[in-house]
Every structure is written in C-alpha cells, then in structure tokens.
Amino acid sequence: GPAPSPPPVEQPTISCLVCLDSVATIHTSGRSLCSTTCGHVFCSTCISEVVKQRKQCPVCRKRLTKKQYHPLFI
Amino acid sequence: GPAPSPPPVEQPTISCLVCLDSVATIHTSGRSLCSTTCGHVFCSTCISEVVKQRKQCPVCRKRLTKKQYHPLFI
Ligand SMILES: [Zn+2]
Ligand SMILES: [Zn+2]
Ligand SMILES: [Zn+2]
Ligand SMILES: [Zn+2]
Numbered sequence: 001g002p003a004p005s006p007p008p009v010e011q012p013t014i015s016c017l018v019c020l021d022s023v024a025t026i027h028t029s030g031r032s033l034c035s036t037t038c039g040h041v042f043c044s045t046c047i048s049e050v051v052k053q054r055k056q057c058p059v060c061r062k063r064l065t066k067k068q069y070h071p072l073f074i
Numbered sequence: 075g076p077a078p079s080p081p082p083v084e085q086p087t088i089s090c091l092v093c094l095d096s097v098a099t100i101h102t103s104g105r106s107l108c109s110t111t112c113g114h115v116f117c118s119t120c121i122s123e124v125v126k127q128r129k130q131c132p133v134c135r136k137r138l139t140k141k142q143y144h145p146l147f148i
Contacts (some may be wrong), residue, residue, distance in 0.1 A: 011087050011098050012148050022143045024085050035109050071113045071148075074086050 017059055018046035024074065035072040038062040088148065091133055092120035109146040112136040
C-alpha cells in the first residue's frame with residue numbers, strides 16, 4: 001500500500017511560563033501575551049509582577065525591566 | 075439536557091508572517107522562530123532578509139534592524 005505519511009508534527013501550544021494559561025485563556029480573560037527580549041513568553045499580569053518583584057526572567061534569569069519585554073501578537 | 079459547553083477557543087497556530095510556514099515546519103527545517111520588538115513573528119530566514127533589504131517590519135512598518143528582533147522560544 002502507499003507509504004505511511006509521517007506523523008503530524010505537533011504545533012506547540014503557547015502558554016504563560018508562570019501561570020501556564022494558554023494564549024486563548026489569556027486573551028479571553030482580557031490579558032495580553034508578552035515576550036521578553038530573551039525570548040520567553042508570559043502573560044501581561046505575570047510579567048508585570050516579575051518586573052516589579054524579581055527583575056529577572058524566571059526562565060533564564062537575565063535582567064528583566066520594562067525595557068526588556070514587549071507585546072506579542074499571535 | 076445539560077447546558078452545551080461553550081465551543082473550545084481555538085489556539086492560534088504560530089507561523090512566519092512572510093513565508094507562512096508553521097512553527098513545526100520552521101523548526102524541522104532547521105530555522106528558528108524570531109519576534110520583533112514590535113511583536114511580530116517571523117522565521118530566522120525571512121527576518122534576516124527583511125533587515126538586509128527593507129529595514130522595516132513588513133506588518134507595521136516600524137524600523138527594523140538586527141537590534142529590534144530576538145529569538146522566540148516556544
Ligand atoms: Zn501568566
Ligand atoms: Zn528569559
Ligand atoms: Zn519565514
Ligand atoms: Zn511590526
């Protein structure tokens with residue numbers, strides 16, 4: 001029979017790396033998605049907490065102020 | 075009967091805004107995903123072209139040099 005097609009490659013579900021909410025949940029709850037310039041993704045609520053309290057990226061510990069993140073439109 | 079549950083909210087498929095390849099395709103082909111600081115997402119191949127030729131974001135026309143984009147780890 002025909003060669004089996006390769007398994008579909010999973011598309012990653014994007015979620016905030018602190019609260020783990022998915023993009024859909026983040027949007028429907030009125031929050032926005034943000035990325036740090038070190039490339040890690042958080043929701044707007046969690047990232048403003050991190051910037052206020054820890055001032056470093058929870059994932060890679062790079063310095064994190066309000067200059068080092070931006071909205072992410074996906 | 076029980077109230078119908080709300081329709082599942084679609085999770086967005088992330089893709090490069092120039093070549094439209096999905097994240098999975100981008101990764102399996104050895105490219106990486108990048109975000110501009112204006113929040114728009116491209117694959118590493120397309121964004122280096124844009125920076126070399128147009129120097130502005132194809133989506134929102136903001137100035138785009140190698141300082142205004144970074145890898146995106148999703
Ligand atoms: Zn969060
Ligand atoms: Zn980080
Ligand atoms: Zn591309
Ligand atoms: Zn843009």
